[in-house]
Amino acid sequence: MPHFLIHKPYGYLSQFAGEAKKKKLGEFHNFPEGIMAIGRLDEDSEGLLLLTTDGRMSERVRSRKVEKEYYCQVDGLMTNEAIALLQAGVEIGIHGVKYQTSPCAARRLNPPPAFAPRTRKIRDDRHGPTSWVSITLTEGKYRQIRKMTAAVGFPTLRLVRVRVAGIWLGDLAAGEVREVADFGL
Template identity: 40%
Template sequence: MPLLVLFNKPYDVLSQFTDNSTPPRPTLANFVPLKNVYPAGRLDRDSEGLLLLTNCGQTQHQLSDPKHKAPKTYWVQVEGEITDDALTQLRQGVQLKDGPSLPALAKRISEPPLWPRTPPVRYRANIPTSWISLTITEGRNRQVRRMTAAVGFATLRLIRSQIGDWQLTDLQPGEYRIVEL
């Protein structure tokens, strides 16, 4: 039976089941005891949030193939007070080293109700931070971080909250929910 696993990937966990480094780093195997499920896409080690896993090759292809362009929404904490100009640039697409990004949905948001991160995000009393919601339809390497940097705002914390119709909802870091397809 085809399954979809919604997993809240904690910070500093690899989006794979094995790691050959010494000492080994935390992987999906530390949290997801299910057999024959594989990530549909990836989430960088220093990013948190929704990662989808499935036991169905067709589903995996549809979720991770760039030509299907499933929108992905991220909550992004940036260093400094995000400006209207920076949001406009993100909405229009920004120039990256590997070419221009597609336009994104970008808006300022209040700090979402999140779990504490371990280790905590660096804090500087004299530099404020702000939060944006950013929805992209591409999946380039470290794209969200590169996009916010291109408009002058370093990403401090990055949480993927949604992929297509699938949402993180109330899953805590390391928790997963199984959905039958």
């Protein structure tokens, strides 16, 4: 069964059909019939997305046994206290219902990652400092990381998934697709 890695760029949906005016992943490659994204990245998020035609593989990757790591640029200089709160789990809202996130791994990234500039500028430096954090989860609720960083006082400005299990984004450029024989899971 064919499997693919793609670096989903900012501004694209994690789907192949649907809203006519939205940019979709099918623009990057002639994917086989029945291809699906394993998990999702919202339109404003970037990074590693796994694609497959294997429904069982999709279920395995989306399970709570598989880590997903994100690099997150936040507004302000993330404090040790905020990192500790993220690590312990925070209360967020999911579709109007309170939800306590599971404990996770979180750490500041210094130096910041060397990603190419986003196609749409995030903001001006005159609006104050930003910082980068790594957050590793095994769950994936709706806009969870954005809600977690906001809950500890540091809204997300840019979000990039860099790893799923042992598969890394590495040097895959935005929009680049790589076919792989196996995800190794």
